[in-house]
Amino acid sequence: MRRGLAMRGLPAGLVTALLACSTIWAAPAGARAADATRLEKVAAMVEAGRLDAAESELRQILALEDNPIARDLLGVVLGRQGRHEEAELELRRAIAFAPDLAAPRQHLARLYLIQKREAEAAAELREAARLGPLERELGLRLAAIEQAAGDDAAAQRQLRAVAERYESVRALLELARLESGRGDHESALGSLRRALGIAPNSEAVLRAHAEVSLAAAAPIAAVWTLEPLARMHPERVEYPYLLGVARLKVGDAAGAAETLERALALEPRRALTLIALGLAYNNQKRFEEAREHLVRSLRLDPENPEAMAALAQAEEGLGELAEAERHARRALARNPAHSLAHLVVGMVRMKQGDYAAARDALLRSVEANPGSVKARYQLSLAYARLGDGESSKNQLALYREALARMEEALIELNTRTGTGSGGMRP
Amino acid sequence: MPVALGALLAPPAAPSAAAQETFLRDVTEEAGITFEQLSAPEKKYILESMAGGVAVLDYDGDGLLDIYFVNSLTVATATEPESAKSALYRNLGDGTFVDVAEAAGVSTPGWGMGACTADLDGDLRQDLYVTGVGGNRLYLNNGDGSFRDATGEAGVGAGGWSTGCGFADYDQDGDLDLFVGRYVRVDLENLPEFGKGKFCRYRDIEVQCGPRGLPGTSDLLYRNRGDGTFEEVSEKAGVSDPTEYFGLGVVWFDDNGDGWPDLFVANDSGPNFLYRNRRDGTFEEIGFPMGVAVSEDGGEQGSMGIAVGDYKNEGRPSLFVTNFSEEPNALYHNGGDFFTDVSFRSATAPSSLPYVGWGTAFFDYDNDGWQDLIVVNGHVYPQLDNARLGASAPYRQRKLFYRNRRDGTFEEIGERFGEVFTELRVSRGLALGDFDRDGRPDLVVNDLDGRAQLLRNEAAGAGNWLEVGLAGSGRLTDAIGAVIAVRAAGLTQSRLVQSGASYLSQNEMRQHFGLAGAVAAERIEIQWPGGGVTALRDVPANRLLVVPEGGGGTGRDAAAE
Numbered sequence: 011m012r013r014g015l016a017m018r019g020l021p022a023g024l025v026t027a028l029l030a031c032s033t034i035w036a037a038p039a040g041a042r043a044a045d046a047t048r049l050e051k052v053a054a055m056v057e058a059g060r061l062d063a064a065e066s067e068l069r070q071i072l073a074l075e076d077n078p079i080a081r082d083l084l085g086v087v088l089g090r091q092g093r094h095e096e097a098e099l100e101l102r103r104a105i106a107f108a109p110d111l112a113a114p115r116q117h118l119a120r121l122y123l124i125q126k127r128e129a130e131a132a133a134e135l136r137e138a139a140r141l142g143p144l145e146r147e148l149g150l151r152l153a154a155i156e157q158a159a160g161d162d163a164a165a166q167r168q169l170r171a172v173a174e175r176y177e178s179v180r181a182l183l184e185l186a187r188l189e190s191g192r193g194d195h196e197s198a199l200g201s202l203r204r205a206l207g208i209a210p211n212s213e214a215v216l217r218a219h220a221e222v223s224l225a226a227a228a229p230i231a232a233v234w235t236l237e238p239l240a241r242m243h244p245e246r247v248e249y250p251y252l253l254g255v256a257r258l259k260v261g262d263a264a265g266a267a268e269t270l271e272r273a274l275a276l277e278p279r280r281a282l283t284l285i286a287l288g289l290a291y292n293n294q295k296r297f298e299e300a301r302e303h304l305v306r307s308l309r310l311d312p313e314n315p316e317a318m319a320a321l322a323q324a325e326e327g328l329g330e331l332a333e334a335e336r337h338a339r340r341a342l343a344r345n346p347a348h349s350l351a352h353l354v355v356g357m358v359r360m361k362q363g364d365y366a367a368a369r370d371a372l373l374r375s376v377e378a379n380p381g382s383v384k385a386r387y388q389l390s391l392a393y394a395r396l397g398d399g400e401s402s403k404n405q406l407a408l409y410r411e412a413l414a415r416m417e418e419a420l421i422e423l424n425t426r427t428g429t430g431s432g433g434m435r436p
Numbered sequence: 437m438p439v440a441l442g443a444l445l446a447p448p449a450a451p452s453a454a455a456q457e458t459f460l461r462d463v464t465e466e467a468g469i470t471f472e473q474l475s476a477p478e479k480k481y482i483l484e485s486m487a488g489g490v491a492v493l494d495y496d497g498d499g500l501l502d503i504y505f506v507n508s509l510t511v512a513t514a515t516e517p518e519s520a521k522s523a524l525y526r527n528l529g530d531g532t533f534v535d536v537a538e539a540a541g542v543s544t545p546g547w548g549m550g551a552c553t554a555d556l557d558g559d560l561r562q563d564l565y566v567t568g569v570g571g572n573r574l575y576l577n578n579g580d581g582s583f584r585d586a587t588g589e590a591g592v593g594a595g596g597w598s599t600g601c602g603f604a605d606y607d608q609d610g611d612l613d614l615f616v617g618r619y620v621r622v623d624l625e626n627l628p629e630f631g632k633g634k635f636c637r638y639r640d641i642e643v644q645c646g647p648r649g650l651p652g653t654s655d656l657l658y659r660n661r662g663d664g665t666f667e668e669v670s671e672k673a674g675v676s677d678p679t680e681y682f683g684l685g686v687v688w689f690d691d692n693g694d695g696w697p698d699l700f701v702a703n704d705s706g707p708n709f710l711y712r713n714r715r716d717g718t719f720e721e722i723g724f725p726m727g728v729a730v731s732e733d734g735g736e737q738g739s740m741g742i743a744v745g746d747y748k749n750e751g752r753p754s755l756f757v758t759n760f761s762e763e764p765n766a767l768y769h770n771g772g773d774f775f776t777d778v779s780f781r782s783a784t785a786p787s788s789l790p791y792v793g794w795g796t797a798f799f800d801y802d803n804d805g806w807q808d809l810i811v812v813n814g815h816v817y818p819q820l821d822n823a824r825l826g827a828s829a830p831y832r833q834r835k836l837f838y839r840n841r842r843d844g845t846f847e848e849i850g851e852r853f854g855e856v857f858t859e860l861r862v863s864r865g866l867a868l869g870d871f872d873r874d875g876r877p878d879l880v881v882n883d884l885d886g887r888a889q890l891l892r893n894e895a896a897g898a899g900n901w902l903e904v905g906l907a908g909s910g911r912l913t914d915a916i917g918a919v920i921a922v923r924a925a926g927l928t929q930s931r932l933v934q935s936g937a938s939y940l941s942q943n944e945m946r947q948h949f950g951l952a953g954a955v956a957a958e959r960i961e962i963q964w965p966g967g968g969v970t971a972l973r974d975v976p977a978n979r980l981l982v983v984p985e986g987g988g989g990t991g992r993d994a995a996a997e
Contacts, residue, residue: 264762295764295785329781361781387734394725395774406724409734425634 052083061087078108082117089121097121112141116148123151131155139168146176153184162188173201179209183218195226206235213239220252229259230423240269247276251283258286260423261416263293274303281311288320297327315344319351331358349379356388365395376408383412459801459837459853460879460891467525468532469503471888474520476510478818480630482646483569483622484510485816486599486684489550489940490795490882492869493562495540496581500527501869501944503890504537505882506548506566514624517546522566527871533890541583542566545573550865550940554603554612557664558911567598567616567940591666596653597622600686602936604697604917605965606673607717611660611911612935615675617683617701621651641823644816648705652680655701659717662911674711674719675699681706685742686936688917689753691726691770695967697917700728702739702757728755728768732777737763738792741866741939745798746930747807748844751921753932756784758793758811758939761828765793765811769844784809784838787848790829791836792816795866795939799877803899803950805927806840812881814862832860832885856891867937869944875901875978877948882941898950900977902957905946906933908964909985917965920947924977925954951977 048071055064068084071077085101088094098121104114115138122131135152138144144152149172156165166188172181182205189198202219209215216235223232236253243249254270257263267290273283284307291300304321311317322337335358341351352375359368369392375385386409393402476484487508495502507520521543525533537543547569556563561577572594575583587593592614600617607613628650631642635649655677658666670676677683685702692698696713703709707729711719723729730736738760744753752770759765764785768775779785791813798807813833817823820831835857838846850857865882872878876893883889902922908915914933921930931947951957960972964985975981 294762295780295789297780298786327780361776383735384733387730388732390724391727391774394727399725402725413734413736421634424637 049079049083052080056083056087056090061091065091076107078104078111078114081107082111082114085114085121086117089117089124094121094125110141112138112144115141116145119148128155132159139171143171143175144168146172146178146181149175150178150181150184153181157188162192173204177208179205179212179215182208183214186218186222190222190225195222195228198222199226199228199231211238211242213243217249220256224252224256224259227259229256230419232256233260233423240272245276247273247280247283250276251280251286254283254290255286257423258290258293260419261293262420262423263290266290267294267296279310281307281314281317284310285314285317285320288317288324292320292323292327295327297324300324301328313344315341315348315351318344319348319354322354323350326354326357326361331361334358347374347378349375349382349385352378353382353385353388356385356392360388360392365392368392369396380408381412381415383409383416386412458894458896460856461894462856462889463531463892464887464890466531467890468534469525469888469890471505471507471523471525471535471882472886473505473507473882473884473888474510474513475508475885476512477885478630479816480644481511481627482620482644482650482816483547483597483627484508485644485884486619487547487549487864487884487940488882489548489567489865489938489942490867490880490888491551491553491564491942492867492880492944493553493564493942495524495562495564495577495583496526497561497579498527498529500529500873501871502527503533503867503869503871503880504542504551504564504942505888506545506551506568506865506940508549508568509547511624511627514547517544520544520548522548531872536581540581541585542573542575545575546570549597549599550601552601552603552936552942553945554916554935555911555913556603556612556660558611558913560913562914565592565601565603565614567594567601569597569622571595572598572601572616586664590664591668592616592658594618594656598656599684600702600936600940602686602688602934604688604699604935605660605912606657606688606697606699606713606719607659608696608715608966609660609662610966611662612916613660614658614666615686615688615699615936616656616658617686618653618655618677619682619684619704620647621653621680638817638820639823641817641819643819647682652677652682652706654678654680655683669717673717674721675709677701677709679706681709684740685757685939687742687744687755687934688936689744689932689934690917690919691753693752695963697965700742700744700755702742703736704738704740705760706736708739708757725774727775727777728757731763731766732779735763737766739766740792740794741796741811741941743796743798743809743938744932744934745807745809747798747809747840749806749927749929751928751930753930756796756798756809758796759788761790761792761815764788765796778844781845783845783847787836787838791833793836794864795881795941797866797868797879797938797943799868799948800950801837801839801877801893802895802897803875803901803952804840804842805899805925805929805950805952806842807929808840809838809846810866810879811836811838812861812863812866814864814884818885830860832862834858834860835863856889861886861889865939865941867941867943868948870903870946870948873903873980875903875948877944900951900954902949902951902960902975902977903946903980904931904949904960904962905980905982906962906964907982907984909966912965914945915962915964915985916945919963920949921959921961921963922949922951922957923959924949924957925952927952946980 052067071080081104085097088097101114101118115134119131119134132155153165153168169181169185172178182201186198186201205215216239219235220232233256240249250269250273254266257266270287284303288300288304301324307317318337318341322334325334338351338354356368356371372389390402390405479485488506491504503525505523507522509520513519523535524537526536545566549567551566553562564575566573574587576586597619598616599619603612628645636645657670657675659669681703688697699711701709710723739757741758743756754770755768757766764779765788767779767782769778792815793811795812801808815831837850862885878893879891881889906915916935918933957975962970
């Protein structure tokens with residue numbers, strides 16, 4: 011139950027807000043305007059917790075003339091007193107009197123939620139949302155209801171409305187989660203950037219930004235948010251881990267290894283960290299160290315295809331071709347489109363002088379990962395050795411494009427993080 | 437005198453490296469060598485980090501190897517070329533040397549970088565070419581212990597920032613042509629500011645800028661007209677490097693065994709070039725398809741120095757290229773039709789990862805018939821010691837020595853040999869030469885910071901040996917480009933006579949062969965640059981053999997040397 015609802019009724023401030031709301035005072039035709047001053051006094055009583063006095067005052071007003079606002083307030087007061095049935099009755103009367111008034115519907119929905127009458131609450135919230143903006147908590151609740159009902163579009167609409175009206179970080183986080191979930195990483199990052207503008211130091215937002223950035227193949231943005239997180243929470247393993255993964259994705263193997271070592275020190279028996287560290291060492295060509303970590307990771311998670319493929323890569327680097335192929339094949343049995351595993355098979359075939367088989371494996375590798383610099387380069391060599399100069403040149407051009415992209419990313423990373431590789435290759 | 441075949445075919449057991457306690461001894465001081473590069477302590481500009489080379493030559497024709505150390509200026513002393521004195525150390529034959537550079541007229545080539553040698557005019561005297569910033573120098577040997585600056589008349593001044601150089605008769609017209617690698621386009625009046633800019637930071641610290649982020653520059657090929665002048669034909673020949681990569685090391689070698697010199701250029705932070713000689717005065721760049729442009733994973737590396745060697749004794753020259761730290765030095769094995777990056781398979785790569793490699797050479801340190809490998813190291817950023825190092829070694833770095841295991845792999849065992857290999861230095865140029873003519877190749881190193889080194893090979897228990905000098909015909913008296921194959925102890929070793937090698941340096945042109953236990957070479961075959969072949973049989977070991985083109989060899993016993 012959300013915090014506002016747990017207070018047995020409506021937040022006191024909402025009463026004032028309700029009274030101040032021009033859309034509410036602009037009552038539908040047929041309803042006579044109540045004495046505003048008197049209702050404001052009642053609202054103050056409710057806010058002060060003087061519920062009995064407020065009830066008495068409201069009943070006096072209603073005795074003089076029926077009024078949807080007064081009846082709505084009475085419903086709120088009764089709700090706060092735990093007199094749910096009476097509250098429901100008054101709120102329904104208010105709605106019947108003024109069907110286009112949103113507030114009584116929201117209050118009724120809140121009452122239903124307290125009573126765990128979810129379907130009725132949802133119906134009232136949908137209707138209220140149709141009439142006007144929902145309170146923040148109710149808007150978030152409706153979004154959750156819509157999502158649970160499988161209507162992501164409605165959920166997102168509601169979250170956007172809440173985010174727009176209340177600058178709600180929670181709404182933006184939820185929205186980003188939904189957007190990312192349907193693969194729209196760009197919109198998700200946009201939502202998260204807005205959230206960061208509102209709460210730049212929020213751990214939840216920074217973390218979400220990093221995770222979405224990684225999912226969006228925007229590892230530089232992930233590094234940018236993970237670095238402060240890792241600094242702010244040096245005791246948490248997930249941040250140096252994610253930072254290491256992000257650096258690895260950019261191509262900064264040295265930075266990745268350094269960060270992942272920190273993660274491993276925090277939690278030495280975490281398979282994911284060991285795998286990422288193994289990959290970082292592979293990229294640094296520190297194959298012995300890579301193998302050691304990957305063997306450890308496989309003890310913890312024996313069926314992990316990432317670990318198997320990475321181990322195969324280390325073994326291939328160490329010249330242990332039979333073992334490399336065995337582990338690559340095991341990885342492929344679990345994931346037939348594993349780019350790294352195909353690359354290892356291709357490398358093994360290159361070293362065995364079987365260039366046709368190497369070409370085939372490398373083609374499968376680039377099919378799964380078109381941006382692989384190594385696979386593209388080796389494929390160009392395989393074609394050259396098979397006498398297919400044209401294909402070799404084509405692959406070389408693709409290799410150069412991939413290399414340029416990787417280097418641009420590294421330079422951007424170095425520039426943004428203030429580190430650098432000097433005037434050498436990044 | 438023929439020697440019993442059985443004796444020749446009896447290779448000794450592989451020596452135990454662990455038993456070796458002596459190898460190189462630093463004899464710089466006792467040799468009287470005091471050369472030290474003029475050096476800017478902070479290296480705020482890339483210009484101050486890249487020098488310099490060293491050349492081993494017999495400039496006075498006395499049969500003893502002399503040494504030329506190239507000195508460089510700094511940005512602060514750029515307008516005072518006299519402040520950086522290069523040194524020409526004459527070998528006195530008693531283990532000592534004396535600097536005669538002033539008298540010889542080669543002490544102030546300007547902002548020096550590297551050097552290569554050749555008898556350019558066919559007068560049997562070795563001439564000297566010095567590369568540098570702002571113009572190169574061609575010093576022709578007068579034959580009286582002095583040189584004259586013939587740069588202008590020859591038309592080989594180049595300009596810009598030149599680095600590696602090498603002579604070869606690429607067009608086989610009977611005279612030596614010259615290739616010059618060039619690095620970065622610099623304007624001394626407008627140098628990039630230290631630490632400012634995205635290519636001027638390294639691991640969170642401010643460092644010199646470049647080479648990336650700075651404009652590169654083209655390379656130069658000078659064709660010898662045969663009249664003492666040269667014509668710049670780079671573009672016409674297809675070796676000008678229009679992409680303007682950052683050229684450093686340069687070697688001529690015959691990569692495909694067709695008898696025509698091909699060319700390899702080590703580019704810093706870019707793909708290396710392999711220019712295949714088309715035999716019509718032009719070249720085709722085939723670095724990528726041949727597999728020598730980049731690392732095995734497609735990474736462009738910070739390539740510096742080059743060694744060419746038939747380290748597997750299979751009759752084909754392979755390439756070893758030194759690289760920046762956190763990049764492995766690259767060993768490209770020549771399989772005949774193409775090269776394969778065997779850096780890790782050969783076990784040369786892992787130990788090289790922390791170091792920035794420069795000068796390098798294949799040589800058989802213990803005369804077992806298999807070429808070993810040396811690399812000298814040193815970073816470019818003195819500020820590095822205040823940074824997080826990661827996997828990199830600090831600014832000053834040790835040397836690496838790889839013993840050939842005779843199976844295509846090497847074992848790095850430098851530290852077993854004590855201080856010469858454990859001492860931390862900032863080395864650049866490296867050259868080979870048997871200065872004491874004892875049949876064990878010695879080494880000379882030019883450091884960027886600190887004194888140069890003369891390292892005497894005192895390897896205990898070394899095998900028999902042979903040194904072969906070639907006397908080419910016509911104007912090609914050095915026989916540059918000749919390939920010498922020596923069969924002994926069940927092995928056929930091959931060596932190439934080269935001008936320019938290592939990092940901006942020049943090795944001795946006579947070729948050294950370890951014969952292990954064999955007391956004679958069964959067969960020596962020389963393929964001369966013009967295509968002729970000379971074959972010799974049953975040549976006794978432990979001597980310097982001088983072979984004239986078109987004639988038999990004349991040997992001298994080592995003891996008599």
